[in-house]
Amino acid sequence: MGKEKVFEFLKKNTMVIVLIIVLGFFSWQTDGAILLPMNVSNLISQNAYVFILATGMLLCILTGGNIDLSVGSVVCFVGAVGALLMVNFGVPTWAAIAIMVLIGTAIGAFQGFWIAFVRIPPFIVTLAGMLAFRGLSNVVLNGLTVSIKDETTFVNLFGGGADCYIPDYFSDGKLNLTCLFGGILAVVILVGLNVYSRIKKTKSGYDVEPIWAFGFKIILIAAALLAFSYKLAQHKGIPTVLIWVLVVVIIYAYITSNTTTGRYFYAVGGNEKATKLSGIDTNKVYFLAYMNMGFLAALAGMVTIARLTSAQPTYGQNYEMDAIGSCFIGGASAYGGIGTVPGVIVGAVLMGVINLGMSLMGVDANMQKVVKGVVLLAAVIFDVVSKRGGKMIVKN
Structure with a gap:
């Protein structure tokens, strides 16, 4: 087992190791309260919007480190319109859901048009969207709160009821x-898919990770899934919103790793000029990334108002x-072209x-923001420095 392979393994799984350390630290500091079944369930319910939005944001970042600053405002606006309807x-309910999806997707397409075909910088377009849709949310709701009483359908469907x-x-x-059975089934499926993928890559002549690293990763994933399902089983079981999260994660993980369209996002972020010369319409790739972001923002909007059983002009702040x-934090590169859906989920969980x-x-809410800011900066510094071979270069 060479030192280089061990270092490469640690480098690829840095955030997973950090997650384990952080979880252990908080478990110690809270006397195990963070691992109580109810808190594990709440971790999913309270952060479902992060999993959904981060998955869409990954596609934008892959195109060259671009981001969408408007998603929090779009979440609020879509939720406001849906609640009023x-x-x-x-x-x-079903008509309102369809309208919310169409509105979110249309907003994404509108912003995507200016970014992709007019080539206005994404930062400017989405900053404008952040301001505009936050204002429209206030206009639509007239500054008031709209309570959702339809708990038997919409709220329960999107995981908001008790x-x-x-x-x-x-x-x-x-x-x-x-x-518990769901957790065991998930372990069997994931192990099977990983083994199949490794065999396929080996037969095709691709480089694969060392067997010890592969085995360690499989054991870690299986143990985490079983522990997670056991904790949920001790509370009330599988939250409905977890199904939505799993559907989004599975679909987009497959798209980014197993489809031609998914590889286009990586290609554009890696070298847009070369990608364009190879015959790929890079404008459509940008457009698709931002239209998709609008679609997922609509889904996050429905999850948000269902969990809070209301719509308010302040919802969605800082979601972006x-x-x-x-x-x-999950490993996406600030320069684009690098990142995976599983990595993003690790970042969201962290x-x-x-x-x-x-x-x-x-801990004081303001200090919480400080800690999150430091963690984010550390993750980006790690990404930049690792690309330079571990060298910190300071320019005069």
Whole structure:
């Protein structure tokens, strides 16, 4: 086992190691409270919007380190329109959902047009969107709160009600066996897919990670999934919102790693000129990234108003920062072309653990922002320095 391979393994899994260390630290500081089943469940429910938005933000970042500053405002605006339609105008739930999805996607397409085809910098376009849709949210809601009373359909569907959990069909009265079986099934599927992928790469002549690294990764993933499902089984089982998160993560992980379209995002971020010369329409890649971001912002908007059972003009504030931070902490490059969906999820979980841990410790809200800022800066510094072979270059 060479030192270089060990170093490469540690470099690739730095944030996973950091997550384990941070979780251990907060477990020690809170006397294990952060690992209580209820808090593990709350970690998912409270950060579902981060998982969804960060997945979409990854595609924007892959195109060259570009970001979308408007997602928090779009979340608020879409949620405001949807709440008004259902509560004040009596629009059926499914029709309101369709309208919210269309609005979010249309906003993404609108911003994507200016970015992709007119080539206005994404920072400017999305900054304008952040201001405009925050203002429109206030206009639509007239500065008031709209409470959502339709708890049997919309709220429960998007994981906002008190009983928004997958029913347990095999309950023994102590543990949610459906949740446990789901965790075991997830482990079997993930292990099978990883083994199949390794065999396929080996046969095709591609380089694969050392067997010890592969085995360690599989054991770690399996242990984490089983521990996670066991904790959820001790509470109420699988939250409904977790299903939405899993659907988004699985679909986009497949798109980015197994489809031609997914590889285009990496190609544009790696070298846009070469990508264009190879016959790929880079304008469409930018457009698709931002239109998709609008679509996922709409989904995050529905999850947000369902969890809070209301719509307010202040919802969605700093959501864009949580999403961007999760991407960079999870290994996405500030220059584009590098990053994975699983890495982003690790980053989002790390952010969620830090938030929850500091809240349980009673840390001041302002200090929480300081800590998150430091963590984000450290992640970007690590990304930049690692690309220079570990050398810190200071220019005069």
